[in-house]
Amino acid sequence: MKAMKKLAYIFTLLLIPVLLAGCDSKLIVFDPKGPVARNLSDLIVYSIIFMVIIVLIVFVLFGFIIWKYRARKDDGDFEPEEEEGNHVLEVIWFLIPIAIVIALMIPTAKTIYEVEDIPQGYEEEEPLVIHVTSADWKWIFSYPEQGIETVNYLNIPANHPVQFKMTSAGTMQSFWVPELGGQKYTMANMQTNLFLVADQEGSFYGRNTSFNGRGYAHMDFEVQAMSNDDFNEWVQDVKNTANDLTEDEYSELLKPTVIGRKTYNGTHLEWIDHAHGGSEQYIDSDLYEIHHGEEGSSSEEEEAEDAEQETNDNAEQESEQSTDSSTHEGHSHH
Amino acid sequence: MSLDKLLVTGDPLILFSQIAIGLTMVGLVALITYLKRWKWLWNEWFTTVDHKKIGIMYIISGVLMFFRGGVDGLLMKAQTSRPDMEFLDAQHYDEIFTTHGVIMILFMAMPMLIGIMNVVVPLQIGARDVAFPKLNALSFWLFFAGAMLFNLSFVVGGSPDAGWTSYFPLAGKEFTPGVGNNYYAIALQIAGIGTLATGINFVVTITKMRAPGLKWMRLPIFTWTTFITSIIIVAAFPILTVALAYMSLDRLFGTHFFTVAAGGDPMLWLNLFWLWGHPEVYIVVLPAFGMFSEVIATFARKNLFGYKSMVFAVVGIAFLSMLVWVHHFYTMGNSAAVNSIFSLTTMMIAIPTGVKIFNWLFTLRKGRIEFSTSMLWALAFIPCFTIGGVTGVMLAMAAADYQYHNTMFLVAHFHYVLIPGVVFAVFAAVYYWWPKMFGFKLNEKIGKWHFWLFVIGFNFTFMPMFFVGLDGMSRRMYTYSESTGWGAWLGFSALGSLVMAAGFAAFCYNIYWSFRYADRNVGSDPWNARTLEWATASPVQHYNFAKVPEVDSLDDFWYKKKAGKLGLKKSDIKPIHMPSNSWTPIFISVAFGIVGFFLVFEWFTLAIISSVLIIIGLIANTFDYDDGYHIPAEEVEEEEREWRGELE
Numbered sequence: 002m003k004a005m006k007k008l009a010y011i012f013t014l015l016l017i018p019v020l021l022a023g024c025d026s027k028l029i030v031f032d033p034k035g036p037v038a039r040n041l042s043d044l045i046v047y048s049i050i051f052m053v054i055i056v057l058i059v060f061v062l063f064g065f066i067i068w069k070y071r072a073r074k075d076d077g078d079f080e081p082e083e084e085e086g087n088h089v090l091e092v093i094w095f096l097i098p099i100a101i102v103i104a105l106m107i108p109t110a111k112t113i114y115e116v117e118d119i120p121q122g123y124e125e126e127e128p129l130v131i132h133v134t135s136a137d138w139k140w141i142f143s144y145p146e147q148g149i150e151t152v153n154y155l156n157i158p159a160n161h162p163v164q165f166k167m168t169s170a171g172t173m174q175s176f177w178v179p180e181l182g183g184q185k186y187t188m189a190n191m192q193t194n195l196f197l198v199a200d201q202e203g204s205f206y207g208r209n210t211s212f213n214g215r216g217y218a219h220m221d222f223e224v225q226a227m228s229n230d231d232f233n234e235w236v237q238d239v240k241n242t243a244n245d246l247t248e249d250e251y252s253e254l255l256k257p258t259v260i261g262r263k264t265y266n267g268t269h270l271e272w273i274d275h276a277h278g279g280s281e282q283y284i285d286s287d288l289y290e291i292h293h294g295e296e297g298s299s300s301e302e303e304e305a306e307d308a309e310q311e312t313n314d315n316a317e318q319e320s321e322q323s324t325d326s327s328t329h330e331g332h333s334h335h
Numbered sequence: 336m337s338l339d340k341l342l343v344t345g346d347p348l349i350l351f352s353q354i355a356i357g358l359t360m361v362g363l364v365a366l367i368t369y370l371k372r373w374k375w376l377w378n379e380w381f382t383t384v385d386h387k388k389i390g391i392m393y394i395i396s397g398v399l400m401f402f403r404g405g406v407d408g409l410l411m412k413a414q415t416s417r418p419d420m421e422f423l424d425a426q427h428y429d430e431i432f433t434t435h436g437v438i439m440i441l442f443m444a445m446p447m448l449i450g451i452m453n454v455v456v457p458l459q460i461g462a463r464d465v466a467f468p469k470l471n472a473l474s475f476w477l478f479f480a481g482a483m484l485f486n487l488s489f490v491v492g493g494s495p496d497a498g499w500t501s502y503f504p505l506a507g508k509e510f511t512p513g514v515g516n517n518y519y520a521i522a523l524q525i526a527g528i529g530t531l532a533t534g535i536n537f538v539v540t541i542t543k544m545r546a547p548g549l550k551w552m553r554l555p556i557f558t559w560t561t562f563i564t565s566i567i568i569v570a571a572f573p574i575l576t577v578a579l580a581y582m583s584l585d586r587l588f589g590t591h592f593f594t595v596a597a598g599g600d601p602m603l604w605l606n607l608f609w610l611w612g613h614p615e616v617y618i619v620v621l622p623a624f625g626m627f628s629e630v631i632a633t634f635a636r637k638n639l640f641g642y643k644s645m646v647f648a649v650v651g652i653a654f655l656s657m658l659v660w661v662h663h664f665y666t667m668g669n670s671a672a673v674n675s676i677f678s679l680t681t682m683m684i685a686i687p688t689g690v691k692i693f694n695w696l697f698t699l700r701k702g703r704i705e706f707s708t709s710m711l712w713a714l715a716f717i718p719c720f721t722i723g724g725v726t727g728v729m730l731a732m733a734a735a736d737y738q739y740h741n742t743m744f745l746v747a748h749f750h751y752v753l754i755p756g757v758v759f760a761v762f763a764a765v766y767y768w769w770p771k772m773f774g775f776k777l778n779e780k781i782g783k784w785h786f787w788l789f790v791i792g793f794n795f796t797f798m799p800m801f802f803v804g805l806d807g808m809s810r811r812m813y814t815y816s817e818s819t820g821w822g823a824w825l826g827f828s829a830l831g832s833l834v835m836a837a838g839f840a841a842f843c844y845n846i847y848w849s850f851r852y853a854d855r856n857v858g859s860d861p862w863n864a865r866t867l868e869w870a871t872a873s874p875v876q877h878y879n880f881a882k883v884p885e886v887d888s889l890d891d892f893w894y895k896k897k898a899g900k901l902g903l904k905k906s907d908i909k910p911i912h913m914p915s916n917s918w919t920p921i922f923i924s925v926a927f928g929i930v931g932f933f934l935v936f937e938w939f940t941l942a943i944i945s946s947v948l949i950i951i952g953l954i955a956n957t958f959d960y961d962d963g964y965h966i967p968a969e970e971v972e973e974e975e976r977e978w979r980g981e982l983e
Contacts, residue, residue, distance in 0.1 A: 029807040030738050038738075045735045052725035059721045062696055067714060070635070072705045081702045086641035086694075094693040095644075098686040105732060106682060110675040112734035117671045137510075172505045173601060175666060175741055179807045183737020186667045188602070189504065189595045193668035210741035210809035212498050213505055215425040218812040281596035286509045291426055291493065292345070 029179045029206070034226075035199045036120040037182030044112045048105055055101070116183060119162050120198050128162040128196065131155070132268070134275055135167075135174035135187040135209060137257035138216025143268035149239045150246055152254065152263035156235055159202045159226040165195040168276035170255050171284055175211035178224050184210055192276035199226035214289070216259040239264055248272055255283040341936075343493055346427060353490045382916040384468035386453045387875055389475045391772055393450025394765070396479060398843075400442040403486065405839060407435035409832055412796070416829035418817040428813035429496040430515065434489070436499025437519065441526060442482045444619045444753070447761040449478075449533055452561045452622060454772055455764075456537065458868035458875065459555045461546025461884045466539040468914045469956075474529040474536065476924030481526025484931050488518035492935065495519040498811065500608060501582070503593035503601040508586050517935040520583045525927050527575050534568025537561055546867070548886035552646075555866040556632075556639055559646050560625030563653045564618050570657065571614035578607035587937055602667065609660035617656040620752070621649055623760030624691060627713045630763045631695055633864045634710035635702030638890055641694040648687035648694075655684045665733040666740050674733035681731035688724055692717065707862070708782030712763035715790045716755045723751030726801070744804025750797045762789075762842070770861045774874040775853040781845040789838025795831025799824040859978060865893040870901060872978040878966055881975045882907040905982045908971050914963040923952035 031046070033039040115121070119128060132143040143150045157163050167176055169187040177184030181197045199205070208221035227235070244250075246265035251272075254263070273279050343349050367373055380388060410431050414423045423431065457465055465471050488494045492514040497506040506516050541562040545554070554562070581592040582604070591599035632639045639645060661669065661677040669677075695717060704710070726748040730736050739745055762785070769777050803824045808815065815821055860869040870892050871880055881903055888894060895901050926948035933942035976982060 028802060028805040030805045041734060041738050044732065045729070045738065048729050048732060048735060052729060055725055056721055059692065059696075060718055063714075063717055066696055066699045067704055070699060070702050070704050072703045076703065079703055081635070081637045083638050084640055084697075084701070085638075086644065087697075090697065091641050091644045091690065091694070095686065095690055098689040102679075102682045102685065105728065106675075106679055109678050109732040109734055110671075113671045113674050113678070116734055116737065171595065172510055173502055177809070179738060183734070184666050184740055185737070186664070188667070190598075191602075191668070206807060208807070208809060211502070212429075212741075212811040214496075214510065215429065217429075218425065218814050278598075281509075284509050284596070286512045289510050289512055291496075291513055 032180060034180040034201055034203060034205060035197060037116050037197055038180055040112055040115055041183055044108055047108060051101055119196050123162040123198055126162055128164040130164050132270060133165050133167040133176055134170055136170040136255050137172060137214060138220045138259050140222045143270050145268055145270055147236045148267060150265040150268045153222045154262045155222060155224045156232060157226050158229045158232040159199045162196055162198050167193045170275045170280050172213040173211050174209040174213055177210050178205050178207040180205045186211060189275055189280045190278050202226050219259045240266060252283055257288050341491060343490055356490060381921050382918050384472045384914050384916060386457050386464050386471060389471055390450045390453030392475055393446040393453060397443050397447035397450060400438050404435050404438040404443050407431045409836055412829040412832040414813060415825045417826060418815055418822045425813050430494035432811055433495045433498050444757045446478060448619060448622045451764045455768055455868055456558050456561050458879060459558045459866050460544060460549055461867055461880060462544040463879050465536050466544055467536050469917050469920060470532050471536055472920035474533040476921045477529030477927060478526045480924040480928035481522045484928050485518055485522035488515060503604040504595045507594040514935050517586055520579050520586060521931045521934050524579045525931050527572055530568060531572040534565040537565035538569060546884050546886050553886055553889045556628040556645055557625035560621045560649055563649050564621045567614045567618050567653050571611045574607055575611040605664050609663045613660040614656045617652055620756045623757050626760045626764040627716055630709050630713040630767050631698050633862050634705045634707055635699045637698055637702040640697040644690055645694055648690045651687040652684060655680060662731060665736045678731055678733040682728055685728050708779050708786055709763045709766035711786045712759045716759045719755035723748060723755060741809050742804035743800040743808045743810055746810045747797045747800035747804060754793055770857050770873045771868055772874060775849060775855050776857055776861060777845050777849045781841055781848060785838050785841040785845055788834055788841055792831050792835030792838055796828050796835055799828040865890045867892050876974050878911045878913060881971050902983045903975055903979060908968045910965040910968050911971060912963055912965050915961045919952050919956040923949055926952055
C-alpha cells in the first residue's frame with residue numbers, strides 16, 4: 002500500500018507542471034475574438050461554475066462518508082442499521098437537479114437562437130457572403146460578390162458580419178474556427194449556414210473536426226481578419242494577379258489530396274454548387290484505394306508535388322510562405 | 336483476387352502481428368492436442384447450454400478483446416505522444432481508432448456485461464437456467480463469430496477505417512473502396528443478432544422464471560437493471576440491424592440508401608446509427624449501475640438506500656435514452672428549436688443519474704465500509720463518473736457543444752463515463768462474483784495494485800484530453816504540429832496510458848496467480864452478501880439450486896441467513912430436469928462466420944453455397960427432439976452434502 006501511495010504522490014507532482022503549462026496561455030475556446038465565440042464562451046464558463054459546485058459537493062460528501070464510516074478494527078461487531086430510504090431526502094435530490102437543469106436550459110436555448118442569427122450589434126450591416134465547400138482534404142472558399150476563390154485560407158473584413166453558406170463536395174466535414182464561433186457540419190447536397198464576426202484583426206485557426214479519411218489531420222486553414230481597406234485591396238490584388246479558375250483545374254482540385262494555399266479569379270459556383278447535387282461527377286473511387294505500408298500512399302508525396310506546382314504558380318505570391326501548409330501555420334495562438 | 340490484396344502486407348507492425356497470431360494459433364492447437372483436451376472442450380464448453388459456462392466464455396472473450404482494444408489504445412497514445420510523430424501513418428492510425436472503438440464497445444463491454452448477467456441473473460432469481468438455454472448458446476457463438484470475423488480484418492483484407500460510427504458518405508464504397516468497412520457491416524450484424532437474442536432471452540427469463548415469492552419489487556437491483564437493459568436491447572438492436580443491412584446493401588450491391596450519388600441520404604445513417612447508438616450507451620452502463628449497487632450494499636453492510644427510487648431512476652434513464660440521439664449531431668444544421676428540445680431531454684438524464692449517485696452515497700452513510708478490491712472499484716466509480724456526468728451535461732448544452740463537438744473534450748468525456756461506468760463495474764463484478772464462478776477469491780493484494788495503477792493511470796490518461804479539446808484539438812487527428820502546444824498534454828496522457836496498461840497486466844497476473852495458489856476454502860458466501868446467488872455452492876453446481884428457493888422479502892437471503900433458515904431437507908430433493916448440450920448453436924454460428932467472410936470479400940457464389948450450412952444447422956435443430964435429462968435425486972443429495980455437510 003505504501004508503494005502505491007508513493008506512486009500516486011509522484012504522479013500528482015508530475016501533473017502540476019502540466020496543469021500550469023495550460024494556465025499560462027489561454028485555452029483557445031476561452032479566448033474568443035468575436036461576439037459569437039464570446040457568447041459561447043460565456044455560456045461555457047457559466048455552466049462550469051455549476052459543474053464545479055456539483056463536483057465539490059459530491060467529492061466532499063463522498064470523502065467524508067467513506068472516511069467516517071470505514072470499517073475499523075476496534076468497532077467490534079458493529080452491525081449497521083438497515084435503512085429503507087428517506088422520502089424527503091430523495092425528493093430533495095430529485096428536485097435540485099431539476100432546478101439546475103432549468104438554470105442551464107434557459108441560457109442554453111437563448112444562446113442557441115442567438116448563434117443561429119447575425120450577432121447583435123451587426124444586424125444593420127449587409128453580411129459578406131462566402132460559400133464554403135469542403136473537399137478531401139481541403140477547404141474551398143468562394144466569394145461570389147467579389148468573384149474570387151481561395152483554397153485553405155480565408156480573408157475576411159474585421160467588425161463585419163460574414164455569412165457562410167456551407168456544403169461539401171463529398172464526405173462530411175465540420176467547419177470550425179474556435180476563436181470566432183462554434184462549428185457546423187458541411188454536407189453534400191445540403192446547405193448549412195453560419196454567421197461569424199471577428200471584432201478584431203488577427204489570424205485565427207480553423208479546421209475540420211469531422212473525420213473524413215487519411216488527409217483529415219491536415220485539413221486546416223487560416224482565417225485572417227483585416228481592416229475593410231486591406232480586405233478590398235486584397236480582393237483587387239487577387240483580381241489583378243490570380244489565374245482564372247477553369248473547370249479542369251477545379252476537378253483536379255477536388256481529387257483527394259492535401260495541398261497548400263491557392264487563389265483564383267472566378268468561382269466554381271458558376272458551374273456547380275455542391276449544395277444542389279452533382280458532386281458524384283467529381284468522385285473517383287480509384288483514388289481512394291489504399292495500399293498498406295507502401296511508400297507514397299500517404300499524403301506526403303502528393304502534398305510535396307502540389308507544393309512544387311504551387312511555387313511555379315506566380316499568382317501565389319501572397320501565400321508563398323505556406324507551401325508547407327500541413328504544419329498548421331494558422332494555429333499560432335500560444 | 337491476388338494474395339497481396341487478401342493478406343495485409345507491407346506494414347511491419349501488421350506483419351509482426353500476423354506472425355504472432357499464426358504462431359499463437361498453432362501453439363494453441365498443439366497444446367490442446369498434446370493435453371488431449373479436444374473432447375473435453377467440445378463436451379464441456381463448446382456445446383454447453385449452461386448459463387454459467389456461457390457466461391464464463393463471454394467473460395474470457397471480453398478479457399481477450401480488452402487486451403486487443405487496449406493495445407490499439409496504446410498505439411494511438413504512442414502516435415500522439417509527441418508532435419509530428421512518425422510511428423503510425425494516417426491510414427494505420429485511422430484503422431486503429433476505428434477498431435479500438437468497435438472492439439471496446441461491442442466486443443469488450445458487451446460480452447463482459449452479458450457474461451456477468453449470464454452467470455448471475457438466473458442465480459439471483461432462483462432459476463435453473465435462462466428461459467431458452469440453447470438460444471443462449473447460439474447468442475454467445477454468434478457474438479463470438481462476429482468478433483472473430485471483425486478481428487480477422489486486421490490481417491486479412493484490411494481493417495475498417497471510417498470510425499466506430501462509420502459515418503456516411505465516408506463509409507460508402509466510393510470513399511472507402513476496400514473490404515475494411517464490409518467487415519464492419521457484416522461482423523456487427525452477426526454479433527448484433529446474438530445480442531438481440533440475449534435481450535429477448537433475459538426479458539423472458541426475468542419475467543417468467545423468478546422463484547416463487549420473488550415479486551418485482553423484491554428483485555435484486557442487478558436483475559432489475561438487466562431486465563431494463565434487455566428491454567432497451569429489444570427496442571434498439573433491430574434499428575442497428577436495419578442500418579447495417581442498408582449499409583451492406585450500399586456497399587455490396589450498389590444501392591444508395593446513404594451515399595451521395597443518386598440521391599441517398601447520409602443523415603439517415605446518422606439518425607439510425609444513433610437511434611441505436613445512444614441507447615447502446617445505456618445498455619452498457621445500466622447493468623454496471625446494478626453491479627455497483629450490489630457491491631456497495633454488500634461491503635457497506637447495508638441494504639440499498641432508496642431501492643424504489645433506484646428502480647424508477649433506471650426506468651427513467653431507459654426511457655430518456657431513446658429520446659436524445661440528436662445530441663450526437665447538434666451541429667448538422669438542425670433548427671434552433673430541435674436543438675433546444677434535444678438539449679433538454681439530454682440534460683434530463685442527469686436527474687435520475689444524480690438520484691442514483693446520492694442513493695449510493697447514502698447507502699454508504701452509517702455503514703461499515705470494507706475496502707475490498709471489489710468495493711474499491713465501486714467507490715472510485717463515484718468521483719470519476721461524476722466528472723464524466725457533469726461534462727456530459729456541458730456537452731448536452733447544444734450551443735456550447737458547437738465548441739466541444741468532435742473535439743478531444745468529447746473523447747475525454749465519454750472515456751470518463753464509459754471507463755468508470757463500465758470497466759470499473761466489470762472489475763468490481765469480476766472480483767465480487769469470481770468465487771461464485773470458480774470457488775476461490777482473486778488475490779486482494781494484487782487486486783489493489785491492479786486497482787491503484789488502473790485508476791491513477793486512467794485519470795492521468797484522460798484528464799489532459801479535456802484541456803487539449805478546449806484548446807482546439809479535434810478527435811482522430813493522427814498528428815499535430817509543435818506550434819499547437821498540445822505536445823505536453825498528450826505526452827503526459829501517453830504516460831498515463833502506460834500506467835493503466837500496467838494495471839491491466841496486474842489483473843491478468845492476478846488471474847494466473849489466483850488459479851495457481853489461491854485458497855480453495857472460501858465457502859459459499861465469502862463476502863457475507865445479501866442476494867440469492869450466495870445461497871448456493873461456490874462454484875455453483877450444474878443445477879444451481881437443489882430446491883428452488885422461496886422468497887418472502889427483498890434481500891431475502893440476508894434475513895434468512897441471520898435467522899439461520901437456510902438449511903436443506905433431504906425430503907425436498909427431487910430429481911432435477913436439465914437441458915442437454917447441443918452442437919447446433921456453434922455449428923450455425925461457424926456457418927454464419929464463413930458466409931460473413933465470403934460476403935466481406937463479395938464472393939457471392941461461395942457465400943450462397945456456404946449459407947446452405949446455416950440452413951442445415953437450422954433444420955437439424957428443428958428435428959432435435961432431445962427434451963433434456965434428469966439428474967437423479969441421489970446425485971443431487973451427494974453434491975449438496977459435499978458443501979453443506981449433513982442434510983437435515
